[in-house]
Structure formats: structure tokens, C-alpha cells
Amino acid sequence: MKKPIVKIIAAFAVLGLICGSIAFFAPQSAPGKAIMGVVLKIITPKKRDASTEKGIEVTAAALGKEYAADEKASDAKYLNKNIEVSGTVSETEKNQDGGMMIVLGTDDPMTGVQCTMKDKNANATKGQAITIKGFCSGNSITGVSLTDCVIK
Numbered sequence: 001m002k003k004p005i006v007k008i009i010a011a012f013a014v015l016g017l018i019c020g021s022i023a024f025f026a027p028q029s030a031p032g033k034a035i036m037g038v039v040l041k042i043i044t045p046k047k048r049d050a051s052t053e054k055g056i057e058v059t060a061a062a063l064g065k066e067y068a069a070d071e072k073a074s075d076a077k078y079l080n081k082n083i084e085v086s087g088t089v090s091e092t093e094k095n096q097d098g099g100m101m102i103v104l105g106t107d108d109p110m111t112g113v114q115c116t117m118k119d120k121n122a123n124a125t126k127g128q129a130i131t132i133k134g135f136c137s138g139n140s141i142t143g144v145s146l147t148d149c150v151i152k
Contacts, residue, residue, distance in 0.1 A: 050133045053082040060087030064106030078136040086131040111143035
């Protein structure tokens with residue numbers, strides 16, 4: 001009864017050695033490098049660029065109202081999509097990573113549209129009318145968040 005179990009364990013050990021050898025040596029050969037390059041292209045997501053993608057146009061006030069009225073419907077419409085938000089800068093600040101965050105005011109003074117800028121040196125002044133493009137990452141207690149933003 002023990003002999004089949006030993007054979008199975010031995011077969012898995014041999015299979016493991018073969019797979020390990022392929023994984024170690026294949027990327028070092030020319031065909032292996034080509035195969036690994038194709039695999040990496042397939043599994044690596046393409047980096048999106050807000051400046052080149054068409055965005056859904058909306059005002060900061062309208063975006064804030066939509067999320068306040070129905071967050072689930074707003075997520076279905078905006079989440080992970082590129083949007084162009086027009087509004088007035090209510091504040092600017094550096095985030096914990098040293099990046100620039102521009103907040104556009106909404107009708108609710110307690111919330112805003114928080115735009116984390118792609119360029120850490122982006123600037124805007126309080127009261128400035130501006131249009132910002134970025135990817136919507138949803139709503140939080142402080143307002144709607146956009147990432148990888150650029151000034152249009």
C-alpha cells in the first residue's frame with residue numbers, strides 16, 4: 001500500500017525539478033527571453049494616461065450632487081473612468097507622498113472633488129476656475145476622489 005504513495009511523491013518531486021529548471025533556465029536563453037517578454041506583456045496591465053483618453057465631462061458641483069444622491073449609480077457611471085471635472089479650486093495641498101492635491105469645491109462645503117495630480121509640480125491657486133482630467137476612484141467621507149490627474 002505504501003509503494004503507490006512513494007511513487008506519487010517521487011513523481012511530484014521529479015515534476016517539481018523539471019518545472020523549476022525550466023523556470024530558472026528558460027528566461028536566460030534567447031527563446032526563453034522572447035517567451036517571458038510575451039508573458040509579461042500579457043499579464044502586465046497597460047498604464048492609462050488621463051491626458052490622452054477622452055473623459056466624461058461634468059462639473060464638480062454636479063459630480064458631488066450625483067454621488068450624494070446615489071453613490072452606487074454614480075460608481076456605475078464614473079468609477080475607474082476618465083472624467084473631466086470643471087470647477088473652482090477651493091484648496092491645494094501636498095499629500096503624504098509629497099504630491100499635489102487640488103480640491104474643487106462643490107455645493108457641500110464639507111466635501112469636494114479631490115484631485116491627486118500626476119505631476120507633483122502642478123499648481124493652481126485658490127479661486128481659480130479650472131478643468132482637471134483624472135480617473136475616478138469613488139467617494140469617501142471627504143468627497144469624490146480622482147487619481148493621476150492632469151490640468152486640461
